[in-house]
Each structure stands twice: as structure tokens, then as C-alpha cells.
Amino acid sequence: MLCFHSHRVVFLGIIADASSVIVYASHLAIWRKVFTTKSVEYMHFWSSLAVLSNGVCWTIYAILQFDIFILVSSGVGAILGAIELSLYAYFYFSGKEESNTK
Template identity: 35%
Template sequence: MPFYLSLATFLMSLSFFVYGLFECDIFISVPNGIGLVLGVLQLGLYFYYSENSEEESSRRRHLIEACA
């Protein structure tokens, strides 16, 4: 999943969650609060695995060059 799509989803959930709190509307704040938590988890997983994928991709490139 692209990073900017995950970031936009997180920011929209955050904005509608805050709007639901200001309006005291549970039907807006609860689903967007859940989306906010899931967005944080998704961004955390993205950053966790993006660091590992850079190291693995450099190792893969090195192995390909050595075999050629």
C-alpha cells in the first residue's frame, strides 16, 4: 500500500474524530477513532518494514551482481 494513501487515511480519520468530539456525535467519533488506531498501526508497520526492506534490497542487489 502506498505511504501517502496510508497517511491520508490516518489524517482524515483524525480530523473526523476531532470533529465528532466537538459535535458530541458518537456515530462520527467512534468509527473514526477506530480508524485512527488502525491508521497508527498501519503507519507503524509501514515504517517498521520499510527499514528492513531497504537492507534486504541492498543485499539482494549485491547477490545479483556477484552471481553475474
């Protein structure tokens, strides 16, 4: 019986990780629009900051608890959040520079 329990934990952990990564990656659709328009008009700063902070908080928790399932999904979320905020900063400030030179 214990053998089936560990298989269930792994199976459900993988399902939970996959769904969590999908939630974190849902902002990728906005990234394409930011690249094509070269504007952060459609990307919200506070939403991007929330994605990063949520990923970082859960990553710290996963490291403290030694939980690989939480670590994988929240680590991916933290990385995607950092990329998203970097993207926001790049296009926000490059848009400001273009408007100042005109």
C-alpha cells in the first residue's frame, strides 16, 4: 500500500507542477504583444511584480521545506517573473528615450 502512495504523490506533484507552470507562463502571450508593439501598454507593472514576488516567496519556502515539487514550479515562476520585469523595464525606458528624442 505504501508503494502506491508514493506513486500517487509523484503523479499528483507532476500534475500540480505542470498546472502551476502554465499559470506562470500565461503572461507569455503578453510578451509577444510587447515585442511586436515595442510598448508596455498591455503589460501591467503590478501584475508582473506580483508574479515575481509570488515565485520568490514560494521558492524560499520550498528551499526551507526541501519540497522539490514546489521548488520546480515556483522557481520557474520566479525566473519568468524576473524576465518579465526586465522586459518591462527595457521597453518602458526605451519608449521614454524615443519619445524624448522626437
